[in-house]
Amino acid sequence: MAINYPNGISKKYQKETPTQKKKQHSFSNRGMSFEELINQSNLYYLSKEIAVVHKKPTPVQIVHVNYPKRSAAVITEAYFKEASTTDYNGIYKGNYLDFEAKETKNKTSFPLHNFHEHQINHMKQCINQQGIVFVLIWFSSLQRCFFLSATHVIDYWENKENKRKSIPLKMIEDCGYEIQLGVAPVVPYLSIIDHYISKGDSIYEK
Amino acid sequence: MAINYPNGISKKYQKETPTQKKKQHSFSNRGMSFEELINQSNLYYLSKEIAVVHKKPTPVQIVHVNYPKRSAAVITEAYFKEASTTDYNGIYKGNYLDFEAKETKNKTSFPLHNFHEHQINHMKQCINQQGIVFVLIWFSSLQRCFFLSATHVIDYWENKENKRKSIPLKMIEDCGYEIQLGVAPVVPYLSIIDHYISKGDSIYEK
Numbered sequence: 001m002a003i004n005y006p007n008g009i010s011k012k013y014q015k016e017t018p019t020q021k022k023k024q025h026s027f028s029n030r031g032m033s034f035e036e037l038i039n040q041s042n043l044y045y046l047s048k049e050i051a052v053v054h055k056k057p058t059p060v061q062i063v064h065v066n067y068p069k070r071s072a073a074v075i076t077e078a079y080f081k082e083a084s085t086t087d088y089n090g091i092y093k094g095n096y097l098d099f100e101a102k103e104t105k106n107k108t109s110f111p112l113h114n115f116h117e118h119q120i121n122h123m124k125q126c127i128n129q130q131g132i133v134f135v136l137i138w139f140s141s142l143q144r145c146f147f148l149s150a151t152h153v154i155d156y157w158e159n160k161e162n163k164r165k166s167i168p169l170k171m172i173e174d175c176g177y178e179i180q181l182g183v184a185p186v187v188p189y190l191s192i193i194d195h196y197i198s199k200g201d202s203i204y205e206k
Numbered sequence: 207m208a209i210n211y212p213n214g215i216s217k218k219y220q221k222e223t224p225t226q227k228k229k230q231h232s233f234s235n236r237g238m239s240f241e242e243l244i245n246q247s248n249l250y251y252l253s254k255e256i257a258v259v260h261k262k263p264t265p266v267q268i269v270h271v272n273y274p275k276r277s278a279a280v281i282t283e284a285y286f287k288e289a290s291t292t293d294y295n296g297i298y299k300g301n302y303l304d305f306e307a308k309e310t311k312n313k314t315s316f317p318l319h320n321f322h323e324h325q326i327n328h329m330k331q332c333i334n335q336q337g338i339v340f341v342l343i344w345f346s347s348l349q350r351c352f353f354l355s356a357t358h359v360i361d362y363w364e365n366k367e368n369k370r371k372s373i374p375l376k377m378i379e380d381c382g383y384e385i386q387l388g389v390a391p392v393v394p395y396l397s398i399i400d401h402y403i404s405k406g407d408s409i410y411e412k
Contacts (some may be wrong), residue, residue: 049331057263057264058263074283075281075286078266079280081263090302094337126297128255129258
């Protein structure tokens with residue numbers, strides 16, 4: 001399976017040592033979004049029977065469909081709808097997982113306008129049901145990837161009227177976990193969850 | 207909230223005793239599909255903070271989108287895609303739930319052509335991860351609703367080349383659980399799962 005990386009990630013690795021040059025080759029196929037990297041990682045986890053996580057289809061309001069003879073139905077009028085949940089959910093070792101994957105060009109903070117009210121409510125609801133709920137954040141300018149539990153996002157969201165409209169990188173560094181991108185899977189986010197499960201801890205305590 | 211029932215369900219209740227006549231009123235608003243009843247039930251469970259279960263959006267391959275000035279983007283060419291998972295998933299008391307809701311007019315069996323290979327594989331994958339995976343079947347002609355664990359569907363599916371192409375109602379009666387439709391929620395399917403959880407049993411053992 002060819003592994004593709006988001007724009008610019010190869011630049012980082014071009015500075016690395018010769019032993020890492022072999023890796024560089026697979027980073028050359030650029031242009032994938034963070035979402036596509038997550039999808040590839042999920043495909044890897046699925047193929048290895050490690051976890052079952054899928055991105056939900058884009059919600060669309062279908063208004064008109066044509067049924068031409070002898071060919072597939074064509075949707076000729078439809079509109080994008082706002083998602084009522086997060087984009088990803090699934091199961092890992094009996095645990096319900098629910099998360100968003102978000103990308104920002106910002107270098108010092110993660111803007112909260114990346115979320116909408118429905119998603120925040122959905123994350124709260126899943127936490128109440130004992131789900132493992134989090135956000136994967138890709139700082140594309142910094143080429144850094146973080147795992148942040150949803151409780152922190154919710155805290156910032158609920159204080160956003162009074163305080164700030166973004167989550168500072170410093171706070172994400174302190175309260176989240178940095179994920180080093182790999183080859184298979186590209187974004188090994190389950191390793192963070194393993195860390196909690198092995199200690200019998202909740203991801204919400206850090 | 208108005209409760210609506212699928213075509214014909216009011217007929218059954220018109221034969222009932224006078225004490226049930228009060229219920230009859232809310233059954234008069236006909237024309238809902240089984241899927242809509244499940245969606246309403248999920249909405250009930252969500253509003254009461256009992257469980258978080260959503261139907262996944264219909265997967266659509268978007269080919270062309272127009273962006274008219276000052277109005278919403280219009281999808282002008284798109285095609286239906288085959289779903290790679292089941293339609294419903296979510297979380298209930300820390301348990302991952304995954305299921306399909308299917309309707310048949312058949313009176314003696316449930317035809318397997320209601321499923322496709324991807325869905326069967328997905329159900330197997332979720333069982334391997336310790337999910338609670340099942341099918342809700344509505345026999346519209348009989349006005350009977352059943353909860354059947356996915357293992358039985360998988361067994362029949364895997365033998366369908368050699369044997370039959372449908373699951374006999376008798377087997378569903380023996381190995382599944384009949385769900386009596388109610389008012390709130392309309393399809394109280396979580397009660398079946400409670401039954402297992404309270405006994406510490408797996409839904410796959412019956």
